[in-house]
Amino acid sequence: MNQLILGRDASALLRAEWRRLFTRRVTAVMMAVTILTLTLAGLAVAAHSHPHTPATLAHAQAFIAGQRAQNLDQCLADARSGLAGPDGEPAPTQAQCQRQAQLFQPSVEEFQGYQFTFGRDMSTLLVLLGGLLALFGFVVGASFVGVEWSTGGMATVLVWRPRRVRLLAGKLVALLLGVLTLGTVSSIAFTGAMWAVARTRGDGGHLTRGLLTSLALRDVRVLALTLACAAAGFAVASYGRHTAAALGTAIGYVVVVEVTLRIALSAAHIARPQRFFLTSYMLAWLNNTMTYTEQAACPESRFGPRCQPTTWSIGTGHSAMLISAILAATLVAAVIALRRRDIT
Amino acid sequence: MVAVIEVDGLRKTYRGRRGVRRALDGFDMAVEAGEVHGFLGPNGSGKTTTLRTLVGLVRADEGRLRILGRPVPAALPQVADRIGAIVEGTQFFPNFTGRHTLELLATIGRLPRGRVGEVLDIVGLTDRADDRIRAYSLGMRQRLAVGAALLKTPDLLILDEPANGLDPAGIREMRDLMRGVAATGTTVLLSSHILSEVQQICDRVTIIARGRRIASGPVTDVLTAKHNGEYRVGVRDQQRAAAVLASAGATVRQAADGLIASGVPDPEWISSTLGRHQLWATEIVALTPDLETVFLDLTDGTQEAP
Numbered sequence: 079m080n081q082l083i084l085g086r087d088a089s090a091l092l093r094a095e096w097r098r099l100f101t102r103r104v105t106a107v108m109m110a111v112t113i114l115t116l117t118l119a120g121l122a123v124a125a126h127s128h129p130h131t132p133a134t135l136a137h138a139q140a141f142i143a144g145q146r147a148q149n150l151d152q153c154l155a156d157a158r159s160g161l162a163g164p165d166g167e168p169a170p171t172q173a174q175c176q177r178q179a180q181l182f183q184p185s186v187e188e189f190q191g192y193q194f195t196f197g198r199d200m201s202t203l204l205v206l207l208g209g210l211l212a213l214f215g216f217v218v219g220a221s222f223v224g225v226e227w228s229t230g231g232m233a234t235v236l237v238w239r240p241r242r243v244r245l246l247a248g249k250l251v252a253l254l255l256g257v258l259t260l261g262t263v264s265s266i267a268f269t270g271a272m273w274a275v276a277r278t279r280g281d282g283g284h285l286t287r288g289l290l291t292s293l294a295l296r297d298v299r300v301l302a303l304t305l306a307c308a309a310a311g312f313a314v315a316s317y318g319r320h321t322a323a324a325l326g327t328a329i330g331y332v333v334v335v336e337v338t339l340r341i342a343l344s345a346a347h348i349a350r351p352q353r354f355f356l357t358s359y360m361l362a363w364l365n366n367t368m369t370y371t372e373q374a375a376c377p378e379s380r381f382g383p384r385c386q387p388t389t390w391s392i393g394t395g396h397s398a399m400l401i402s403a404i405l406a407a408t409l410v411a412a413v414i415a416l417r418r419r420d421i422t
Numbered sequence: 423m424v425a426v427i428e429v430d431g432l433r434k435t436y437r438g439r440r441g442v443r444r445a446l447d448g449f450d451m452a453v454e455a456g457e458v459h460g461f462l463g464p465n466g467s468g469k470t471t472t473l474r475t476l477v478g479l480v481r482a483d484e485g486r487l488r489i490l491g492r493p494v495p496a497a498l499p500q501v502a503d504r505i506g507a508i509v510e511g512t513q514f515f516p517n518f519t520g521r522h523t524l525e526l527l528a529t530i531g532r533l534p535r536g537r538v539g540e541v542l543d544i545v546g547l548t549d550r551a552d553d554r555i556r557a558y559s560l561g562m563r564q565r566l567a568v569g570a571a572l573l574k575t576p577d578l579l580i581l582d583e584p585a586n587g588l589d590p591a592g593i594r595e596m597r598d599l600m601r602g603v604a605a606t607g608t609t610v611l612l613s614s615h616i617l618s619e620v621q622q623i624c625d626r627v628t629i630i631a632r633g634r635r636i637a638s639g640p641v642t643d644v645l646t647a648k649h650n651g652e653y654r655v656g657v658r659d660q661q662r663a664a665a666v667l668a669s670a671g672a673t674v675r676q677a678a679d680g681l682i683a684s685g686v687p688d689p690e691w692i693s694s695t696l697g698r699h700q701l702w703a704t705e706i707v708a709l710t711p712d713l714e715t716v717f718l719d720l721t722d723g724t725q726e727a728p
Contacts, residue, residue: 231513234513236477238527
């Protein structure tokens with residue numbers, strides 16, 4: 079019987095918090111900002127995309143042939159002069175010039191102008207969507223509970239539902255369900271809109287099972303990151319009892335770590351600096367993996383890098399563990415603070 | 423009578439960056455079923471801490487609390503549905519309407535939607551129910567807070583300064599509202615600075631100062647406990663009557679509306695003393711101090727820093 083009552087209480091709390099989430103102005107404003115940004119991104123892609131036609135193909139092929147001839151002429155002139163290059167490398171031979179000309183086989187597509195290709199480009203656009211939805215989740219999550227603390231609304235609700243941790247959990251679940259719903263709808267709508275752009279202004283291609291599965295998996299990653307950011311914003315704002323606590327923490331982190339520390343590490347030539355930034359792990363999560371090249375160890379020369387550059391990666395598992403650990407720490411801190419705190 | 427609220431030896435010390443402050447120092451209180459109980463004390467005396475402790479917002483360091491027969495805070499969730507409360511600074515989201523705010527609380531409390539309309543009617547906010555709270559006056563917000571507390575049709579209503587911000591007409595409306603609620607058998611614990619209101623509507627009072635109970639009981643008992651045997655005596659020949667009473671041992675002074683005799687055991691003593699000298703009193707009125715006088719006397723007129 080008690081379990082039944084608790085279940086009804088939880089359901090009632092969820093319904094009330096769900097309604098509150100969707101009545102809040104911050105939710106509406108953040109959703110509008112997200113939709114507007116996605117719309118602008120879609121319009122920019124549509125404006126710059128030009129469908130490839132036999133005419134553009136012929137034009138590109140002609141351009142490549144001309145470029146190849148021009149490169150060969152320049153190289154042969156260098157060979158005839160016998161002068162060393164700006165970095166001290168010896169002048170090329172005629173044989174090297176011929177070989178270089180044969181190797182110059184750029185993709186014809188690159189010379190036909192940009193064409194939005196759904197199967198190739200949508201994954202990148204989903205990373206943009208991930209970033210926007212992560213910001214949306216963080217701000218809405220922080221504001222959702224932060225305003226309750228700062229206005230005294232939390233005390234009012236606690237008088238109705240004195241089980242503090244259950245109350246906080248109920249609010250968090252309602253928030254996550256709401257954000258998940260908005261994120262899913264946004265994601266489907268954006269993907270659908272971009273497919274329409276590809277069909278009319280680019281290359282829609284074939285929606286194969288493999289492509290759809292790949293996009294769906296990318297979307298799952300986007301939504302998981304969105305939920306993690308919403309929960310983190312919620313936890314920090316609850317711990318600090320104000321929306322500004324979460325927003326201040328986020329802004330402080332960006333200024334101190336992502337900007338200042340990035341500059342300092344670059345100036346000090348610290349190896350693999352990306353490993354110190356949370357955004358690297360978020361990008362790795364969204365992209366499955368992020369591979370970085372240590373350019374400093376292998377400088378470029380006239381004929382490409384002088385050695386094989388070192389590469390290293392941040393994997394999805396590593397990213398998931400780090401993001402989960404940060405999220406768990408903020409949630410535990412919020413729960414402990416709520417249990418111990420006098421609400422005055 | 424059954425005690426709805428029992429508080430024994432409540433202690434609470436706040437420790438913060440600004441130092442340590444003892445808010446409650448062994449405070450006791452009992453509120454019986456069906457009564458309107460006034461809870462008085464200067465600012466910073468521990469009133470709000472007591473009320474917040476009763477509804478589980480503040481954890482006591484020591485002491486025993488029971489509400490509706492159940493220990494607090496352990497069993498508070500079991501009785502929360504029977505308690506309506508507004509505590510100091512009850513606030514709502516300014517961008518929500520009054521009706522929407524009550525509807526959200528009604529949803530949390532699994533109450534029928536129709537109850538919202540009833541409560542809006544009770545607190546006189548029906549006409550402004552669909553305005554944003556941002557546009558409400560302080561008095562309207564107070565009435566909305568009382569409405570929120572009444573939503574559950576509670577057995578126990580805890581109200582911390584419900585008349586704050588109300589104009590005289592609003593205070594009167596609130597007093598009538600309290601009377602109406604009390605008439606239904608609801609127990610009301612009322613904290614207020616408006617002592618005349620407390621004196622008019624409360625059956626019993628508890629007075630707190632420096633975290634301790636300094637007086638409690640029926641309002642009349644608290645007042646008469648401070649009565650120092652002072653009476654106003656109406657008599658035609660005031661000069662002779664004053665001399666008679668003074669010679670019999672009373673301290674007498676003349677006032678605009680009669681003689682003020684103090685240090686006398688009871689009204690009969692005045693009547694018989696005057697009667698023996700063929701003087702007849704037209705009225706003998708015990709000059710009982712009002713609650714404000716008693717309160718200031720008990721608390722030394724101090725207003726501690728909150």
